[in-house]
Amino acid sequence: MVKTPYVDKNGIRKGTWSAEEDEKLKAYIINHGYLNWRQLPKLAGLSRCGKSCRLRWMNYLRPDVKRGNFSKEEENIIVKLHESLGNRWSVIAAQLPGRTDNEVKNQWHSFLKKRATKRSLDHNQDDDHMPKRKRRVHQIKKSKSSPLEVGEGSFASTDFVVHGILESSDLSNVSTSFNEPCISNESTMGTYSNVTEVDPIMSMFANGNDVFPHEMLDESYGDLWMEPFLATNSESNSDLSLVTDWEYLFHDPLPDFEDEFHVSLW
């Protein structure tokens, strides 16, 4: 399952990483961090391009990468998030501590896609019986490359779009050896903190509830990436209203978490 190593015309090594290369990269990053991926291979004594080094570190070498099979809970999260976010693998992966976008993507294509398709078909049969509830149309900042409209799934044809999902939440008790920027999206996600509490939403989800709360934030709540999403207790709910159209999104009854979160329904 590996690509045969070779050296391209520029003398850049490609393909599978050797154990020696791994060690060099790891040692360099542990000692110096990674400020400039393009310079890094030179400084670390590697004949690789910076991109390749970055990928190797992010997807394989960094200490908090979780190896092994996906749990049922993780699979459920992927399916649910994919329903609302589409192929935004890095965003989805950010909700799965220790999992990379590449892993999530591979898992989706090799297994979960079939499951989700089946689920979607099942749900579509029920669409006519859905409760008609008033829905707010969220305006989204649409980028050229990553439109947020959902192109597939059971609600693709409606007026509903997801404004964004709060990504700054650290949904795990992630601990990392380094005080590095959050790896999945350095530019927007801040840093890993020493989070010791599991997010209640996630713990609820992990505890077997087949539901996942999506929060659609109104523009007025500010930059969605900057908001401290962790409304981990009721004290914080005055600043951050979590708005959801839960049943519409997931065709599931709204779970009983209104005690912990301020949930607005229309």
Next chain:
DNA sequence: AATAGCTTCAACCGCTTGGAC
């Protein structure tokens, strides 16, 4: 046992984004 077809997943490629100037 041989082999064809399928699955898995590490790695690459090309495009987009965002910051600096």
Next chain:
DNA sequence: TGTCCAAGCGGTTGAAGCTAT
């Protein structure tokens, strides 16, 4: 405002491993 560059993201590829015949 436009250009350049580094980093990030998602799609795709390729080869080993697995399974069915």
